[in-house]
Amino acid sequence: MRFLTRIIAMSRAVRLGRQFRDIDRAIGDLSVPARKQLALLAMKEFACAAKSEFPHLYGTPPDQRYLPWGAGTDIGFERARSENLQVRLRGAAMWLAVAYHETKDSPYAELQSLHRQLLRVLRTLKETAAGSGDAAMAEWAAREAAA
Known part of the structure; x- marks a missing residue:
């Protein structure tokens, strides 16, 4: 059973x-200004995901919870591959939030490595947000930097 679990984790x-390489390239x-907007959307998506019962399942239809x-x-x-900028930004923000929660406490090295890469991208977005002059964005960046 461990072997099967390991294969599933590796394929994931x-x-x-x-997907991360494409998202990172798109960011x-x-x-x-679009990065600042993405940072704001990511902040909202992270807040919504954190409020859900299972943050790593955020955005998943109820019939697919198992x-x-x-x-x-x-x-x-x-959504991040859309031609529309707003749809693309919302898709990237959602992907970042869900992937963060999915890889956060993973015992597998491959997913831990991906989590570190996600943290790097999120740090870049926070730095962009901190320079925007928006009080909510600066608060988010400061709160996350302290964590």
């Missing part, structure tokens, strides 16, 4: 890693 890490291609992992990353990834 590969899938999330592929890097954004203009500074799958090995949720559909939030897939939904967010599809």
Whole structure:
């Protein structure tokens, strides 16, 4: 059973890693105002995910709650590939929130590595947000920096 669990975790890490590379590239291609907007949306998505009963299943339809992992990353990834900037930003924010919670306390090295990469991207967004002059964004960046 451990072998099967390990294979499932590795396949999930590969899938999330592929999606992360695309999300990271898309974030890097954004203009500074769009990154600030993404940081605000990510803050909202993290707050919504944290309020849900199972944050790693945020965005997953109720009938799919018993799958090995949720559909939030897939939904967010599809939205992040949209031609519409607002849909793309909301999708990336959702993907970041769900992937963060999914990889947060993982015992598997592949998912821990992905979590560290996610933290790097989130730190970059927080630094962008801290320079925006928006009080809510500065508070979010300061609160997360203390954590």
